[in-house]
Amino acid sequence: MKYPQALTSKLDEIRSIVENWTIPIPFEEVVKWMMQFDNNDFELAYRIIKNLNIIGYEELKSALHIAYSKLERMSIDKGTKINSKNTLFAGIGDGGKSGAMIGYNFRISNELSEENFLDEDSFAHIEKGRIENLVLVDDIISTGNQAIKEIQKITETLIPLGVKNIFLLTAVGMKEGIKKVEKDTGAYVFSAFEYDTNDTIISFDSSFYDGLEFENRKNLKERLEYYGKICNPKSPLGYGGIGGLIVFFYNTPNSTIPHIWSTFNAWIPLFKRTLRINGIDSYYKQFDNLQSQKPKAKPGKEEITLFVEGKSEEIFFELILPKLKEAVNSDNITIISLGGNITEKLIENLNKSDTKYLFIIEDSPYASDTWAKRMEELFNNKPHIKIKPIIYYLDINAILGLETIKTSLKLPIIKEEDINSREAKKELEDLLFKSYAPPNRKRLLSALLRQYANNEELEKLISSISQALNKQVKKS
Template identity: 25%
Template sequence: MTFNINIDNTELEILSRRLKHAVGPIDILKWLGNFEKDEIDLAKDILANLTVYTTYEIEEILNDAFSNLFPQNIPPGHQVIVNYVGEFGKSGSMITYFFQKTSFYKNNARSLKLISSLEDLSYDVSSIYSLVMLDDFIGSGDSVQDYYNASLQHMTSFSAVYFVGIAGMYNGIRKLDGIFTRIVIPFSNIFKKAFSPDASYFGYRKHVPYRDLAFKYGKTLSPKKARVGKTKKFVNALGYENSQALVAFAYGSPNNTLPIIWASSEKWIPLIPRFSPDKINTSRELRKKISHELSILKAYGAQNLQDSFFSFKIKKGKKEFSSVTSTDFTIYSIIRLSRQGFLPVNICHKLGILQKDYDQYILDGHAKGIFETSGELTLFGLKLYQDAKKCIEHNKKILLLEDINTFEVRNINYIPKKFNGRS
């Protein structure tokens, strides 16, 4: 795959760092390839203004939020119910996973109860109850408001009802004023619309070409129309209900963010996908590429590579055959992706595995001397990666030349030594 994009390696690395390595340089190049040549600079500026939250930042924000609500930990006789907004498998349920990794949760686990629905909650009359509704992002505020109203009959059971989030849009948060006892989102994580004249993304009156670019593609990527006055408009072309958000999380993008960031079609490659089919396609392509690399290592790899990534052995007569197991495949994938700067949560999504499975693969790799218990590569693991990289790069060139020579059409001048029996 080749890219005819005017961007040097330094600028590409800066963009990747700006996005906290939630996506790699190749992903950025693929996304920039969606645009016309004269639109690339505008697209790069939009990318430079995208805020991405890593899993570590999410855990820190959640820990600070709950510590702020309950500064002396949860007192005896007080129960805190944590209820994520939306259906299981959506971003709300993902946030509860990160919450369980915080020190606040570990210190107060006995007084915390995580639930997906308030319907089946039973109460102890001797306890005081508070409710914390949890979600990663407030966009228009509609989904949070609808969820709250649908659960309204349960709200009288709580002494206080809080909302904790990672980030949000100013207009959406303002819509929820008065509903909750308190909304806890860091002030620095509250954003105005990207193309609002008073926002600081692109400067006063300089936002128009960026808006036009996002709208040009957004109206085809999110084509829903709604009647506004006497005309129909593409209300979701710049994010759900014209949210104009430029926010994403390491595991995906909210639909309030510009569709050019997360939407997918036959002609559009997303940067940080939102929908699971896009993630499945990404995972499938990655697995094909890794399978190809492992086939090269099997044919040409040194003994340390053979022993580490082809652990399934079978003897047939005097011959011994080796093959890659699913664990070998995943350990190699984790090594490769971690060296490219991807975080564990990104690796899980790219490979289509759960975090608990990832943790087990780290333990399996640790038993082989490849990983530390923290998930970092050991010196042996780093040596494996370097040897694999050299082997693949070297033999890819050889195989490419062989393919070129095999299928090259040659012009051969054949002159017979004899003609009609004469030399």
């Protein structure tokens, strides 16, 4: 099939642009997106593609690193200490947006401990006045309205409890939005890359309109608004009328022009925006009344669910799953990471089901008294076992002797007599597992378990899981 001549003349240049994007997308999908525009508007579609600001994984990491560097520099200038004892980090907004994703990437890029990110265990430290700095992290500041709402809520509750500084770090930010947040909240805002209207389609001085006479710029913007009203009538130039051109590798901001992400009125998106599923909360009460109608499994074929705390633990148990299945004589074992979402209601609902389950909790020597107490209360007379940190199930001496590990992780020099100390093991575990995204972490852990497993400790672990599950069978 031949494309219209008005489009064909641009294809080679468009292909070159798309091939240089850090987010892979089939060239045919880009052409299909362009074909939605009238023939006379292919130039408009071409200008959108040419001016998109595509932010991939490595670029985001770099941006977050820059933002954190700006914070560190400011803290030195201000005489404010930013350290693991007095500072908490948190992704802004709800997890259904970008908070969880950006918080994770920020932690990885700056090699920060999970323990310094806000969770239920943090409340005790806040109440005791230990937290002086709260660092909020987001991917973008557009209008600044969302950040202002969040910071105002936080200020009302945490400033009276001893928090002295609230910081907001973002990968990118609109200058007007940054100013608004700083003015309305008193927070310190750091964006790695600051943009203004010249970086959007709003200003006629933008590079988006390069080479056009003023009247033609006006006409082009009118056509932009025309298509915007079709695919997003309420905000034809993006949320807040920002007219942004930014795309992240995991999502597209709603302040970016909707021509890129909208699906309204059968519009075909170029980079679809990830949205929350609306209205599910209206079903919660009904969920509470649901009862399992699943047929009971035959004896010996029951479903077994192992609940673990974090992603590292989930990866670890998935890797040793074949041995677990053999030990408990079952092929129907599921590993689920709950993070901090371990509640009485969850356990109550599990007990209503026919699922055989076991909670696997890390018996960390570094857990706070508050967390330890909560775990004791929560799991009293509940099916659970405590395990050692993952690093205990590996041959540490052998791993520390690997030149590739030393080089790639820049391991600190650990004295031979200190290798088995809790501090050394924790430092090594953080470097091995918490500095990598889950896919890379899994590859590394898989390789280490194949060659450097502490088989004695692994056998003890598998045996304890098997015994705990057998106890459930005897009780049922």
